[in-house]
Amino acid sequence: MPGHKIFFIIENPKERMEYVRFFENLGFLVETTPDGSEAFSYLSEKKPDITIADLSTPGFSPIEFLEKINASALVCHTLVITAEPVVEHAVTLMKLGAFDYLVKPFEMEQLDLCVRRALALQKKQERPEPVLFPQTRKVKIITQDIDIQKLLSLAERVAKSSASVLIQGESGTGKELFAKYIHEKSDRLNRPFIAVNCAALPENLLESELFGHEKGAFTGAISRKIGKFELAHKGTLFLDEITEMQFHLQAKLLRVLQEKEIDRVGGIAPVEVDVRVIATTNRDAKEAVENGDFREDLFYRLNTIPLVIPPLRHRRGDIEILSRYFIQKYCKIDGRHVKGLTKQAGAILNAHLFSGNVRELENIIHRAVLLADSDLIEPENLMLDTLESDDLPPIRSESGDSESDAGSLRQMEEKMIYKALDQTEGNRTHAAKILGISVRTLRNKLNEYKENT
Structure with missing residues (x-):
């Protein structure tokens, strides 16, 4: 790693010359000082990549030196060498961030190996603050609903502010899409958008994931880890399912929002961060506060700009336009040639409750596009067994008779299962994937059909 x-x-002086000669021959730029009292001043001015400090150097306080590095924005690994090792002292220095603790005498190759390991780790951990993240794909929110359009207008107006945003809505309504829309419309567009699912990580991992940790902070912490807040510096941090966060972590999050700084696990000094937080929940946040699951002060801090996305069943005018969009999307992805829905299929979708909201509609359309035999999606392609045929509005044919030839839902289900098996040449795993069910469910259905024959 020359340069x-x-x-x-x-x-x-003899050791200094040996180190200089050895590392300069390897292509490194080497500077030295015999006086530890001026060490940090040099560090701040020259910004070296690696510092190697002998604990016996006059005027050098390793604890003070490491604490100053931690309190600054400098990225520099420190290797400590000594001829008189003390276990307790070594543990303290490692907790403060020392990369390694070498006991003299040692081979030069051993020191070179430590330097190269430190540089490799540093390359992975450097904060990408100067790096821009150009957006290659614009966020597209498909709607003709007046309430959603009002929400989009509000989101665009507040996007350029630094205010936190709390987005509430049922699962599948598009909360993350709204968060990305706000990020795209903000001045942070070309900075990171970092997402964290607060419900997906256990408590002990979530704290380290959000705030990072220092080397030696706990068992298994073999190196410093940069948390999501630092990775999102100058950008947006998206906290999904915020009401599932543990209570004590909510207190730490509140402090970050108030003070604009984080404390790494095992860290000595706070680290300043400039992050716009957008949080979401599929619960009623006020109810979570009343139940004692969510801090009231954090709720008000996050709820500076509240957005509540209505479920799809409350904006049925979007079902048709979203269906057309998803048909076009999956025809392009899967190489299909479906143009739309039959009237009966459209009526089934309009009558469906959509407990999974837009995500559920997307999955239904994707499956239907794969199963459709013609350029129009038929009712059986939707594979919705949650509605009885009596619940559907009658669709008149040209002769005036009701379309009653679709058969029972049970027959429709059996037909589609065997059709999927034919398409996959009997491969149950692939057929189950097309049908959107598990292999076990498919196996049980086939056994059921055999028993009834």
């Missing part, structure tokens, strides 16, 4: 800067803090 990197190494800074030696060491009094012994």
